Amino acid sequence: MEYRYVFQPIKIGNIWIKNRIELGPALPALASVEGTVTREMVAYYKRLAKGGAGIITIGESPIDAQYAGGHGAQLNLGDDKVIPGLFTLAEEVHKFGAWLSIELNHRGRQKMYGEEVIAPSSVPPNIPGRTKVKIKEMTQEDIDKVIEGFASAAERCVKAGIKMILLHGAHGHLIAQFLSPLTNRRIDHYGGNLENRARFALEVLDAIRKKVGDKLVIEFRLSAHELVPGGIDENEAIEFAKMIEDKIDLLQISCGIMSDMRSLSHMIRSTYSPYMYNVEYAAKFKKVLKKPISVVGSIMDLDMAEQILKEGKADIVVMVRALLADPELVNKGKKGEKPRPCLRCNTCLQLTAHSFPIRCSVNPTLGRELEYSYVYPAFKRKKVIVIGGGPAGMQAALTAAERGHEVIIYEKEKELGGNLRLAAGFPFKRDMQRFLEWITEKVRNDKRIDLRLSKEATPEVIKEEKPDVLIVAIGGKPKLPSIKGIDGSHVLWVGDLIKRKETERMGREVVIIGGGLTGCEAALYLAELNKNVTVCDMLKWEDLFNEVPRDLIFLLQDKGVKFLTEVKLWSIENNNKVILQNKNWEVEELFFDTLVLSLGFESRINEAMRFSTICQDFYVIGDCKSPGKVMQAIHDGFNVAFEI
Known part of the structure; x- marks a missing residue:
């Protein structure tokens, strides 16, 4: 234009x-x-x-x-x-x-x-x-x-x-x-x-x-x-x-x-x-x-x-x-x-x-220009393998390639993005969708990066590649508690809701367990489809209000979404009833047509460590190391690749 x-x-x-x-x-x-x-x-x-x-x-x-x-x-x-x-x-x-x-x-x-x-x-x-x-x-x-x-x-x-x-x-x-x-x-x-x-x-x-x-x-x-x-x-x-x-x-x-x-x-x-x-x-x-x-x-x-x-x-x-x-x-x-x-x-x-120096989720050098005025070429070109094509892996690959390294990405899925695709999944996440499109296109178009989609990395496969540097960025896995009723037909992980968007058979009454960012975004998505939504979380209301963007909370309140705070998931009964325990150790019951679990992610560090003996320069980054937001993933990828 x-x-x-x-x-x-x-x-x-x-x-x-x-x-x-x-x-x-x-x-x-x-x-x-x-x-x-x-x-x-x-x-x-x-x-x-x-x-x-x-x-x-x-x-x-x-x-x-x-x-x-x-x-x-x-x-x-x-x-x-x-x-x-x-x-x-x-x-x-x-x-x-x-x-x-x-x-x-x-x-x-x-x-x-x-x-x-x-x-x-x-x-x-x-x-x-x-x-x-x-x-x-x-x-x-x-x-x-x-x-x-x-x-x-x-x-x-x-x-x-x-x-x-x-x-x-x-x-x-x-x-x-x-x-x-x-x-x-x-x-x-x-x-x-x-x-x-x-x-x-x-x-x-x-x-x-x-x-x-x-x-x-x-x-x-x-x-x-x-x-x-x-x-x-x-x-x-x-x-x-x-x-x-x-x-x-x-x-x-x-x-x-x-x-x-x-x-x-x-x-x-x-x-x-x-x-x-x-x-x-x-x-x-x-x-x-x-x-x-x-x-x-x-x-x-x-x-x-x-x-x-x-x-x-x-x-x-x-x-x-x-x-x-x-x-x-x-x-x-x-x-x-x-x-x-x-x-x-x-x-x-x-x-x-809060008087902390400025940082940006997607620009890892913002506020650090004195140290990172430009991405300088590496002193020695190395063979860098990145396992995982999510945000941390993509940023690591881009930075390593910019520094002149030989870069290979192994991604087991047929497309890049990893859990970033979940973060961008709801229709109102326009900004995240734009970033997802930008970074995946940048990786695909970078001739310095050997992109291997639909290729699952195993220790045996990677060992044969003989990398100088190995970066594991396989993402986190969803937290799903081992409790009664977790496998019920009316129980849905929020990631599956984002992927499939099969809302017609969900029924009108929806209970969401987990009031973090993704849980509240799911609540907004369902409320806009005229579902009656109740969000349950362990945090106090004031802590939840500070954890989630305030305009999102206000949108949910305006759409009639109910919040039940300081409660813990106890069990899920066969009659579409969820049992919660409040801060006083008392039992509270909610009936639902669909129960959505949004309890965040947990590390996959044990899986990552299977690769730890392949080469001396070994790094674990992103949600795989410690689940966080996009900022942690992008900064992890940049910081590691900048120092190789």
């Missing part, structure tokens, strides 16, 4: 952007504990800039260390110590023709640590894992200090050679807290009607302009709708946008508020949600504003970006997770190559939310 609109330059303020793609502000959690730039951070953004996007945005950077911060490992824009490192970072980004931008933020009541926070009003946030804090309602002195803090932070950006900033006025952070009637209960000139609630944002923008003039392009991030009762809706958001239009150069449209779990699940969508969900909001702003509009939200490839731009719904497309999954996405678009797809699993964001 020719991306005529994506690769069209655009002038924003006083700078030209080489194309219409902006890396959005995801926090990588790579800054030092003092809030300064690290070598890891420079390498991270340098790699992303090299990939071809026109704007590279540093995520969520607080304007001071005391009240503004959200997590650890953030830049501290409230201290001059940040300037030298930012200067180096800007140099590295700018040499690829991209512009470095940085998101200025103050979290207000949504600060994640400390005993006291400041906010326009004493309205407590509802953030899981956050202990209750004292909220100090801001005085005029506090307000003036924060406004000056924003302006001084912007000035530090100018001193570092940065030409653009993103002012965070969305997602329920401090500027949005003043703007929203949900969080602003003030009765002075900063509260009440929209004009008063907008005053703080206007004063921040005026202070920045007074401090730096036109030396900075200002992009403003706005929630077009907070998606909570009593919050900002699109009508007020549009009126506010009109108020700030002459003070900004670019308006970025997002949605949601962080302190409401349902709104947050809309703000950061996962694989169970539609793509491009903020685009229609952006189109409404574009109709009434003259300044350019950017839009963010599950825009996962250049085809989507081209569609948005062609239809005139935005001027710049902001992509985050898609560029993290494949930093070369933009460059690959020029070459006609397929980029590595993002799973929308949100592993990247979940890690950094």
Whole structure:
């Protein structure tokens, strides 16, 4: 596809952007504990800039260390110590023709640590894992200090050679807290009607302009709708946008508020949600504003970006997770190559939310660019045999082949994928399906890999091959408990449900044992087929809620799926009755038409060890070693092959 609109330059303020793609502000959690730039951070953004996007945005950077911060490992824009490192970072980004931008933020009541926070009003946030804090309602002195803090932070950006900033006025952070009637209960000139609630944002923008003039392009991030009762809706958001239009150069449209779990699940969508969900909001702003509009939200490839731009719904497309999954996405678009797809699993964001350095399920080098700047050729070419064509085996083969080794894959099935095919099996797993298609096609088309499908490896066969390196990646096997009734005709393993999808004869009442990710996905699939579904799990409800993507839980609740937690499977009776034991050792009974078992996988390490004496360089990776998610499999495969 020719991306005529994506690769069209655009002038924003006083700078030209080489194309219409902006890396959005995801926090990588790579800054030092003092809030300064690290070598890891420079390498991270340098790699992303090299990939071809026109704007590279540093995520969520607080304007001071005391009240503004959200997590650890953030830049501290409230201290001059940040300037030298930012200067180096800007140099590295700018040499690829991209512009470095940085998101200025103050979290207000949504600060994640400390005993006291400041906010326009004493309205407590509802953030899981956050202990209750004292909220100090801001005085005029506090307000003036924060406004000056924003302006001084912007000035530090100018001193570092940065030409653009993103002012965070969305997602329920401090500027949005003043703007929203949900969080602003003030009765002075900063509260009440929209004009008063907008005053703080206007004063921040005026202070920045007074401090730096036109030396900075200002992009403003706005929630077009907070998606909570009593919050900002699109009508007020549009009126506010009109108020700030002459003070900004670019308006970025997002949605949601962080302190409401349902709104947050809309703000950061996962694989169970539609793509491009903020685009229609952006189109409404574009109709009434003259300044350019950017839009963010599950825009996962250049085809989507081209569609948005062609239809005139935005001027710049902001992509985050898609560029993290494949930093070369933009460059690959020029070459006609397929980029590595993002799973929308949100592993990247979940890690950094807890101050762990950023990682990606499908891109094993993300956040590790300093160590893995490129895959270098091996010092000595070796014969590498990979047993198993699942995600771990495929990634190991690809990395080993890229390093110049002779690579052979043995896969006993007639197609690649292994348990990744189960993970991609339900119709709504579009992102996993895209990744499965991408990685299997990449392996099949790699002329350096000798692919042997429908070939079961035995120790005797592999011994005759005389490999230098042997990697066993035969996957895990399903956990099936040895209890009464497990072999009943109405009992089904979830993998068979995914493979066969024989739902017509299942009956209406379905009980699922196991409320992990796959069990909940099975529940969604069956609920969409109008089955009455009950999910049973050993975990407490709050632990299950943290284990499974929240938007999936909300979808299940909306579809009437019932949850029975803190129970253990005891037996399955002949009369379609399942016996459960609860935390008090009491018996609970459920009747069903079909019982689905989704109890996860277990290691096949004993089977793998049959091959351990064939050669000295012997590795066991993926679910075969220790069952996990796609990330563990991909990283296992890469890490082992990189060191051969």
